[in-house]
Amino acid sequence: MEQQRTLSGSSQSPRSPSSSPPFLSVSVTDPVKLGNGVQAYISYRVITKFIELLLSSLLFTAVLMCVVGPFLIRRVGTRKWNLDPQTNFPDYQGPEKIVIRRYSDFVWLRDRLFEKNKGIFIPPLPEKSAVEKFRFSAEFIEMRRQALDIFVNRIASHHELQQSEDLRLFLQAEEETMERLRSQETGIFKKKPSDLMQIFKDVQSKVSDAVLGKEKPVEETDPEYEKMKHYVFELENHLAEAQKHAYRLVKRHRELGQSLSDFGKAVKLLGASEGDSLGKAFSELGIKSEILSAKLQKEAHQLLMNFEEPLKDYVRAVQSIKATIAERASAFRRQCELAETMKLKEINLDKLMLIRSEKVAEAEQEYKEASFLKYPPLKAESEQATKTFETIVKLMNEEMGRFQEQKTLDMGIAFHEFAKGQARLANGIADAWRSLLPKLEACSSS
Amino acid sequence: MMNHASHDDGMESLVLNDDDDSSVHPLRPTPPQSPNSPFNSFLDPPSYADAIFTSFDSNGQDQTPAPSASDHFLHISVSDPQKEQDLSASLVPGATTFYTYLITTRTDSATEFSVRRRFRDVVTLADRLSEAYRGFFVPVRPDKSTVESQVMQMQEFVEQRRAALEKYLRKLAAHPVIGRSEELRLFLEAQGRLPLAKTTDVASRMLDGAVRLPRQLLGGEAEQVEVAQPAKGGRDLLRIFKELKQSVTNDWGGSKPLVVEEDKEFMERKDKLGEFENHLSNVSQQAESLVKFQQDMGETMGELGLAFVKLTKFETEEAIFESQRVRAADMKNVATAADKLHEYLGTMLAVNNAFSDRSSALLTVQTLSSELASLHSRVEKLEVASSKIFGGDKSRMRKIEELKEAIKVTENAKICADREYERIKENNRSELERIDKERNSDFLSMLRGFVVNQAGYAEKMAAVWEKLAEETTAYSKDSS
Numbered sequence: 001m002e003q004q005r006t007l008s009g010s011s012q013s014p015r016s017p018s019s020s021p022p023f024l025s026v027s028v029t030d031p032v033k034l035g036n037g038v039q040a041y042i043s044y045r046v047i048t049k050f051i052e053l054l055l056s057s058l059l060f061t062a063v064l065m066c067v068v069g070p071f072l073i074r075r076v077g078t079r080k081w082n083l084d085p086q087t088n089f090p091d092y093q094g095p096e097k098i099v100i101r102r103y104s105d106f107v108w109l110r111d112r113l114f115e116k117n118k119g120i121f122i123p124p125l126p127e128k129s130a131v132e133k134f135r136f137s138a139e140f141i142e143m144r145r146q147a148l149d150i151f152v153n154r155i156a157s158h159h160e161l162q163q164s165e166d167l168r169l170f171l172q173a174e175e176e177t178m179e180r181l182r183s184q185e186t187g188i189f190k191k192k193p194s195d196l197m198q199i200f201k202d203v204q205s206k207v208s209d210a211v212l213g214k215e216k217p218v219e220e221t222d223p224e225y226e227k228m229k230h231y232v233f234e235l236e237n238h239l240a241e242a243q244k245h246a247y248r249l250v251k252r253h254r255e256l257g258q259s260l261s262d263f264g265k266a267v268k269l270l271g272a273s274e275g276d277s278l279g280k281a282f283s284e285l286g287i288k289s290e291i292l293s294a295k296l297q298k299e300a301h302q303l304l305m306n307f308e309e310p311l312k313d314y315v316r317a318v319q320s321i322k323a324t325i326a327e328r329a330s331a332f333r334r335q336c337e338l339a340e341t342m343k344l345k346e347i348n349l350d351k352l353m354l355i356r357s358e359k360v361a362e363a364e365q366e367y368k369e370a371s372f373l374k375y376p377p378l379k380a381e382s383e384q385a386t387k388t389f390e391t392i393v394k395l396m397n398e399e400m401g402r403f404q405e406q407k408t409l410d411m412g413i414a415f416h417e418f419a420k421g422q423a424r425l426a427n428g429i430a431d432a433w434r435s436l437l438p439k440l441e442a443c444s445s446s
Numbered sequence: 447m448m449n450h451a452s453h454d455d456g457m458e459s460l461v462l463n464d465d466d467d468s469s470v471h472p473l474r475p476t477p478p479q480s481p482n483s484p485f486n487s488f489l490d491p492p493s494y495a496d497a498i499f500t501s502f503d504s505n506g507q508d509q510t511p512a513p514s515a516s517d518h519f520l521h522i523s524v525s526d527p528q529k530e531q532d533l534s535a536s537l538v539p540g541a542t543t544f545y546t547y548l549i550t551t552r553t554d555s556a557t558e559f560s561v562r563r564r565f566r567d568v569v570t571l572a573d574r575l576s577e578a579y580r581g582f583f584v585p586v587r588p589d590k591s592t593v594e595s596q597v598m599q600m601q602e603f604v605e606q607r608r609a610a611l612e613k614y615l616r617k618l619a620a621h622p623v624i625g626r627s628e629e630l631r632l633f634l635e636a637q638g639r640l641p642l643a644k645t646t647d648v649a650s651r652m653l654d655g656a657v658r659l660p661r662q663l664l665g666g667e668a669e670q671v672e673v674a675q676p677a678k679g680g681r682d683l684l685r686i687f688k689e690l691k692q693s694v695t696n697d698w699g700g701s702k703p704l705v706v707e708e709d710k711e712f713m714e715r716k717d718k719l720g721e722f723e724n725h726l727s728n729v730s731q732q733a734e735s736l737v738k739f740q741q742d743m744g745e746t747m748g749e750l751g752l753a754f755v756k757l758t759k760f761e762t763e764e765a766i767f768e769s770q771r772v773r774a775a776d777m778k779n780v781a782t783a784a785d786k787l788h789e790y791l792g793t794m795l796a797v798n799n800a801f802s803d804r805s806s807a808l809l810t811v812q813t814l815s816s817e818l819a820s821l822h823s824r825v826e827k828l829e830v831a832s833s834k835i836f837g838g839d840k841s842r843m844r845k846i847e848e849l850k851e852a853i854k855v856t857e858n859a860k861i862c863a864d865r866e867y868e869r870i871k872e873n874n875r876s877e878l879e880r881i882d883k884e885r886n887s888d889f890l891s892m893l894r895g896f897v898v899n900q901a902g903y904a905e906k907m908a909a910v911w912e913k914l915a916e917e918t919t920a921y922s923k924d925s926s
Contacts (some may be wrong), residue, residue, distance in 0.1 A: 231764045238757045245750040252746050256739040263732040270725040273718075278886050281893055401767055408773040412921030415780050419914035420922075426908035433901035440894050 023089060024156040025049045026171065028101075028149035031141045042141060044148060046101045048171045050094045090168040097172050103128065105170065106148055108182045112166040113155065118327045118388065119395030120161065121403055123154035124316030139301070143309060150313070218333045228400065229325055236318045243311040250304045257296030264289030277443035284439045288432050295432075299425045306421065310414035314407060321403070324396060331389040338382035345378065519554040520619040522634070524612035527604045530564075545604055547611060551634045559635055565590070567640040568611060571633045574642050575624055584624065585617040744791025751784030776918060783914040790903055790910075 030045040106125055114122045126147035129140070152171075155161045169181065220226075264286040271282030349364065526548040550560040572587035588610035615634075619625045632641055754777045761774035 227764075234760060234764075238753070238760050242750070242753040242757055245746060245753050248746045249743075249750055252739070252743040256736075256743055259732070259736045259739045263729070263736050266725070266729045266732045270722070270729050273721050273725050276886075278889055281890060285893060285897070401769075404767040404769040404773075408769040408776070409921065411773055412776055412918055413923075415776055416915060416918035416921045418780070419783065419911045419918060423908050423911035423915055426904045426911060430901045430904035430908060433897045433904065436897050437894065437901075440890055440897065443890060 023050060024092070024162065024171070026149070026152045026156055028145055028152060031145050033136055033141075040136065041102050041104075042136070042144070043100050043102050044145060046099050046152070046171065048092070048097045048099075050092065050096070089163055090165050092168060093172055099172065099178070100175055101170070101178065103144070103148075104182055105178055106151065108178075109155075109166060109170045110151075113161055113164060114323065114327075116164070116166070117161060117395075118331065119324065119392035119399065120158070121317070121321050121324055121399045122161075123151050123158075124313065124320045125151055126316075139304070143305065146305065146309070147313065218336045219329065220332055232318060232321050232325065236315060236322070239311065239315045239318060243308065243315055246303075246308040246311050250300050250308055253296050253300035253303060257293045257300065259293075260289045260296060261293035264293060281440055281443040284436055288436050292429055292432055295425060295428050299421055302421045303418070306417040307414055310410055314411065317403070317407070324392075324399075328389070328392045328396065331385070331392050335382075335385040335389045338378070338385045342378055342382050520625065520634070521552045522612065522615045522619055523550050524548070524608050524615065525550065527608050528562075545607075547608055549611075549615065549634060561634065561637055563633070563640065565607065565611075567633065567642075568614070570640060570642050571629060574629045575618070575627065578627070578629065579624060585614060585621065588614055740791055744788050747784045747791065748788035751781045751788060754778070754781035754784065779914055779917045783910050786910045787907055790907055 025048070027047040027049075028044045029047065031042045032044075033040060034043050035041050107128070110122055110125050113120075126144050155164075155167055161167065170178070173181070266286075267282050267289060268286030271279045271284075271286060273279070274282060524547050527545045528548075529543050530546050532542045532544060544564050544566075546562045546564045548560055549563055550558065552558045568587060569590065572584075576584050588607065618630055624630060629642060758774045758777040758781060761770050761777065765771045765774065
């Protein structure tokens with residue numbers, strides 16, 4: 001049902017309100033299962049379009065859409081379009097590009113963006129599910145596809161992230177290139193998850209710092225930041241609970257639907273054995289029950305996609321913030337360490353100056369030579385670390401505001417869809433039962 | 447004898463008193479269903495209390511009885527359960543207690559009288575009636591207890607019994623023959639102790655647990671146990687129903703057929719009813735499942751609502767950005783809606799299992815069959831006895847007069863039994879016609895009630911969601 005979204009740009013995506021005018025519109029479509037057994041994976045078609053140029057290439061696009069089959073790989077013309085040189089936008093091939101990507105490619109993109117944009121909340125990815133992978137139910141595939149689509153579009157509409165060269169590679173590189181890039185990063189970034197876990201623990205509890213061998217926990221003492229950290233961690237707990245119940249609600253709909261179906265069948269049997277007007281009445285009841293069963297199953301699916309999934313997405317987003325918090329702690333520590341080191345070196349220098357001046361000259365010379373040849377000047381490095389940290393702080397503040405706004409919008413939409421869906425269901429149920437009444441009347445009078 | 451027209455009027459007027467006199471309402475007291483609510487809007491679905499205890503004979507029709515063509519009309523109500531002590535014979539120090547109910551009768555000649563009866567008296571009445579009115583479809587009395595003692599509150603149990611008694615007595619009153627019977631009259635009018643002898647007739651014991659008919663009929667056991675243990679309501683009724691089905695199918699499908707029924711028409715109808723009974727029991731089970739799943743849904747809605755309440759509180763307390771406050775307000779609306787749903791789903795379920803209550807219509811047929819069976823067995827016994835007299839040991843031969851007398855007595859008894867059997871068969875036929883019609887209208891009422899209830903609640907729930915959709919309409923894609 002979400003297949004029709006191919007033409008919608010990120011500005012129309014319900015869960016990614018544009019924070020800046022998108023140059024790109026991306027669609028993740030046509031999931032195809034490839035490979036066998038443990039090696040099985042899903043490939044997706046990622047279609048990138050340029051909004052600006054869409055009108056002029058509308059006919060072209062329309063033809064393209066008609067011709068493209070579900071499992072074909074298509075390439076579009078390789079004309080290069082120069083975009084407004086004032087932006088730092090990388091050169092995108094256009095007006096449209098279609099590539100094939102798999103889940104690990106998305107992970108690559110996320111990791112690269114995370115590494116290079118510290119302070120920014122990177123949009124979250126759907127979970128890597130080792131278990132469900134084997135089953136690959138249609139529902140799982142659709143949910144993942146939707147989540148990946150939203151992921152890419154959020155990046156494309158983020159004013160900083162959209163300028164990333166990594167994004168361009170992801171959207172445009174040939175499949176072989178992508179594969180090469182992906183395998184290159186295995187060494188560095190595969191460590192990331194465990195590192196992050198370690199850092200989470202540090203951030204969360206000062207005690208673990210001592211356990212891990214850090215004598216003095218080096219942390220920020222900004223009370224507002226403390227408050228924000230606490231908020232983020234608490235929020236995740238609350239959201240996870242809401243999401244859990246939302247998922248249960250989906251299950252309940254399915255169960256009730258099944259029960260109505262069984263009930264309907266039993267009533268129909270009753271009607272068949274009875275005959276006459278009473279039998280007819282029972283049969284009608286049975287038929288209605290089965291209709292309502294179908295409605296419930298349908299609503300269960302809607303609920304899963306439009307209510308439970310947004311909540312899950314919210315939880316993931318909060319986890320992404322936690323990763324940024326860890327980065328900030330890391331940056332803060334680095335800044336402190338370097339500042340410490342510099343201070344120590346200066347103290348040493350002073351000491352030496354007091355003892356013997358010749359030694360001092362030597363030491364200074366040594367120091368300068370060594371640092372010039374091998375390492376960047378300590379002072380520069382320290383200044384860099386400070387700058388990095390301060391950038392993160394600034395970005396995080398901006399990001400937090402943006403995040404809150406976006407989430408209010410996302411959840412508002414989810415609630416609205418939830419309410420509409422439930423109202424539709426309830427009305428459908430009421431109508432179905434009501435329509436039975438005149439039939440019952442007819443039975444009793446006959 | 448059968449005045450169908452008046453009977454139908456009688457049935458129509460057999461509506462239950464939703465706003466009954468009983469002061470015992472342990473459950474949520476919401477206003478009773480508006481008696482004149484049209485089908486298209488259901489403003490107040492029945493409360494939990496009303497729902498459990500009313501049947502679906504009433505579908506919002508006028509509760510005051512229409513002036514009937516019958517010259518004999520009784521309006522009965524049962525109320526005011528009171529605990530009393532059994533001062534007589536109790537071996538254990540400390541008297542046993544039981545409940546009595548005030549039974550008020552108003553006749554069409556506007557006389558009114560009341561008596562106080564306990565459940566044991568009702569059992570006596572039922573037994574006497576079933577003895578006296580063999581061949582008629584005697585309404586089945588309320589159960590003594592259900593299979594095992596349950597956790598129902600005493601108050602709930604008493605209220606349930608009160609309602610069931612009322613229903614039963616009204617049915618008796620509405621029956622064209624039994625309504626005029628002496629036994630019923632005595633029950634309703636005679637002050638003080640009930641002047642009806644208890645019987646040892648066992649056929650009426652069928653409903654009380656898994657009693658097996660053949661053993662009872664041949665063994666002649668008498669059980670006088672009155673168990674005052676509360677019942678659990680719908681689910682145990684089902685269990686009885688199932689056990690009953692079990693025992694009946696065992697009887698009739700068993701190796702020893704007690705009766706060789708020559709009346710083909712009757713057998714066909716009985717078979718058909720048996721089949722119907724199976725299907726109905728199946729439906730009843732499914733209906734109970736349905737109830738359970740609706741209950742689960744309600745529970746989860748409640749939990750969801752609670753989770754959002756917590757989120758609302760959290761966001762409000764920690765709010766730095768305006769967007770957080772807006773979101774908190776949205777979440778509160780969701781929580782409110784979910785909670786309302788939780789409430790509705792909780793109250794509607796008890797009413798769903800109207801199907802289990804329909805056992806009465808069917809079981810009377812089984813009662814009838816057992817009557818026939820018992821008669822036949824008596825006839826058989828008599829024949830056996832008489833053959834003994836004829837072909838017995840010469841050394842035990844009696845005087846000729848005594849012999850002749852014995853033969854005559856036995857033969858007369860047999861003739862009586864045969865005649866009674868024929869009478870019952872004749873009653874059967876006309877009763878079957880009557881019960882068919884009654885059953886049809888009963889079931890249709892029940893269906894109507896079920897459907898009305900479901901539709902009514904669905905409407906209410908739709909309204910809740912529509913409100914939430916209104917509150918969040920700013921976020922909809924259409925409006926932006």
